[in-house]
Amino acid sequence: MQSSTLSVGFKAKRAVVSTSLLALGVAFEIVSKHAKELKEELKYWQDGLVISLGVLNGPIITFKNDGGEIKYLGKGIKGNPDLTIYFKNVDSAFMTFTGQMGSYTAFVQHRALLHGNVGQAMQASRAMAIVQTYLMPGLIFDKLFKRAPKLSASQLALKARVMATLTPLMIAKAGK
Amino acid sequence: MYIPDYYEYACPVKIVSGLKALSNLPYEMDQLGTHRALIVTDRGVVGAGLIDIVKAAFEGSNCEIGDIYDQTPPDSSKSVVNQVAKLYISSKCDCFVAVGGGSSMDTAKCANMIVTEGTDDLMQFQGAERLKKPMEPFVAIPTTAGTGSEVTLAAVIYDDEAQIKLAFTSYQLLPKVAILDPKMTLTLPPKITAATGMDALTHAIEAFYCLQKNPVSDSFAIAAIKLIAEYLPKCVEKGDDENDRLAMANAALLAGISFSNSMCGVVHSLAHACGGVARVPHGVANAVLLPWGMENNLDKVGDIIAELAPILGAPLSGGSMDRAKAAIKAVRDLTKKLHDLCGLPTTLREANVEESQLETIARATINDGAATYNPEDVTYESALDMLKKAF
Numbered sequence: 001m002q003s004s005t006l007s008v009g010f011k012a013k014r015a016v017v018s019t020s021l022l023a024l025g026v027a028f029e030i031v032s033k034h035a036k037e038l039k040e041e042l043k044y045w046q047d048g049l050v051i052s053l054g055v056l057n058g059p060i061i062t063f064k065n066d067g068g069e070i071k072y073l074g075k076g077i078k079g080n081p082d083l084t085i086y087f088k089n090v091d092s093a094f095m096t097f098t099g100q101m102g103s104y105t106a107f108v109q110h111r112a113l114l115h116g117n118v119g120q121a122m123q124a125s126r127a128m129a130i131v132q133t134y135l136m137p138g139l140i141f142d143k144l145f146k147r148a149p150k151l152s153a154s155q156l157a158l159k160a161r162v163m164a165t166l167t168p169l170m171i172a173k174a175g176k
Numbered sequence: 177m178y179i180p181d182y183y184e185y186a187c188p189v190k191i192v193s194g195l196k197a198l199s200n201l202p203y204e205m206d207q208l209g210t211h212r213a214l215i216v217t218d219r220g221v222v223g224a225g226l227i228d229i230v231k232a233a234f235e236g237s238n239c240e241i242g243d244i245y246d247q248t249p250p251d252s253s254k255s256v257v258n259q260v261a262k263l264y265i266s267s268k269c270d271c272f273v274a275v276g277g278g279s280s281m282d283t284a285k286c287a288n289m290i291v292t293e294g295t296d297d298l299m300q301f302q303g304a305e306r307l308k309k310p311m312e313p314f315v316a317i318p319t320t321a322g323t324g325s326e327v328t329l330a331a332v333i334y335d336d337e338a339q340i341k342l343a344f345t346s347y348q349l350l351p352k353v354a355i356l357d358p359k360m361t362l363t364l365p366p367k368i369t370a371a372t373g374m375d376a377l378t379h380a381i382e383a384f385y386c387l388q389k390n391p392v393s394d395s396f397a398i399a400a401i402k403l404i405a406e407y408l409p410k411c412v413e414k415g416d417d418e419n420d421r422l423a424m425a426n427a428a429l430l431a432g433i434s435f436s437n438s439m440c441g442v443v444h445s446l447a448h449a450c451g452g453v454a455r456v457p458h459g460v461a462n463a464v465l466l467p468w469g470m471e472n473n474l475d476k477v478g479d480i481i482a483e484l485a486p487i488l489g490a491p492l493s494g495g496s497m498d499r500a501k502a503a504i505k506a507v508r509d510l511t512k513k514l515h516d517l518c519g520l521p522t523t524l525r526e527a528n529v530e531e532s533q534l535e536t537i538a539r540a541t542i543n544d545g546a547a548t549y550n551p552e553d554v555t556y557e558s559a560l561d562m563l564k565k566a567f
Contacts, residue, residue: 108387114303119543146553
């Protein structure tokens with residue numbers, strides 16, 4: 001379908017999903033450098049693991065485990081990912097990234113597909129949930145997680161730092 | 177009845193159940209446009225004389241057995257799957273017929289993937305909903321009651337190197353036909369009857385309270401639980417009644433349909449991990465862990481678990497939480513009864529798990545996909561806690 005025939009509403013949702021993916025990728029980098037609980041989770045990841053996350057026929061990002069820190073590799077599928085997680089459509093991705101449902105709900109409701117090892121996908125899912133605690137407002141944690149995490153003072157301070165640096169870093173990496 | 181915001185359901189399998197059902201095998205193959213079967217089975221099934229019953233079903237028909245693979249181990253592996261796929265092709269078969277328990281069924285499903293996709297690398301298809309091509313025709317004939325694999329979209333095999341179980345899920349993996357003939361489970365020994373029956377009960381109970389519960393799967397789950405509560409002890413105590421065996425075969429199938437669509441939760445995550453790390457048979461692990469998994473979910477879905485009380489024959493006095501606890505007690509009473517009848521383990525220690533393995537099992541549990549569907553958050557700490565209690 002030609003881009004010019006897509007509705008304004010669809011293009012807007014797709015733009016929100018695309019921006020959310022960029023935010024997630026950049027935040028993943030920042031949080032993996034500083035958050036103890038994410039470093040602990042990444043200890044068990046295969047070094048060099050490459051993951052792509054996005055929408056079937058839509059926006060996708062790729063990131064990599066680089067010695068226990070996440071490196072955002074950019075938009076699109078880069079190389080041969082070990083694991084790819086696709087939302088079946090923009091609507092499902094939009095609901096997840098705007099906090100209307102948790103990512104676990106998206107999986108449970110068959111709104112996402114998985115190409116790759118289920119065990120690695122579970123690791124990725126836990127790690128992304130940690131990143132979401134630094135991106136999303138605490139008010140909607142009950143919708144996003146089975147048990148809403150309570151952030152400590154140091155985690156709240158890191159969250160403030162993530163929020164403050166996110167936009168400039170997203171602008172810097174938007175072209176990647 | 178609970179109606180979720182969203183759910184998906186599929187079960188296109190034709191079910192052929194009852195007296196002399198196996199005689200219809202050639203007809204069902206013919207309806208699928210096939211005439212030359214590869215039988216996938218194991219030595220135990222052969223030794224019990226069940227393959228002779230299958231062979232007899234072909235007499236006077238225009239279908240034949242192309243070959244028989246009877247080396248399926250209790251936990252199928254990548255190498256076994258590749259052997260079966262090669263045999264299917266070299267023997268010019270056009271239909272997989274799995275005769276056995278979950279291992280034979282899952283082996284046939286995975287071999288079917290290899291043949292259909294024209295590859296020898298099963299690992300390419302790991303994940304969920306990856307398969308698009310219609311698969312080779314597949315008829316499933318269970319000899320346990322059971323995994324329900326004859327009606328599920330999942331296949332699980334063992335990766336020897338990584339010591340984990342690998343899961344594949346796709347609607348394409350569903351057989352075309354499932355044949356339930358009571359003769360096929362008549363000779364099942366009491367302990368295996370008990371373990372496989374508890375596997376079926378776990379499927380039904382977890383499907384009833386896990387996150388994708390829906391009115392369709394609930395209907396099947398309730399029917400399965402009722403049948404298991406009534407017929408499992410009978411089949412363990414005195415398994416020579418064909419009607420009782422047919423009831424359990426149907427229970428396992430109903431439980432399979434239920435969990436294939438609603439999925440399972442932490443009990444299956446723990447059981448898969450116990451199987452992968454400590455080689456505990458799947459049904460045994462489920463029997464031991466089911467009450468602990470139900471307790472783990474009391475806070476989130478106690479009101480749903482409470483609905484199981486009358487179905488399990490538990491007392492209905494008290495509030496919702498009392499009935500939920502009564503339902504869990506009913507499960508414990510059932511496993512105790514089965515333990516007394518045939519020695520079915522009720523603890524992980526009795527199932528030959530070593531205490532030193534619990535931490536590794538807990539780590540494997542949180543990486544099992546079934547944990548996603550569990551209502552309560554499954555963490556390493558909560559998994560280890562349940563394992564220690566079950567030990």
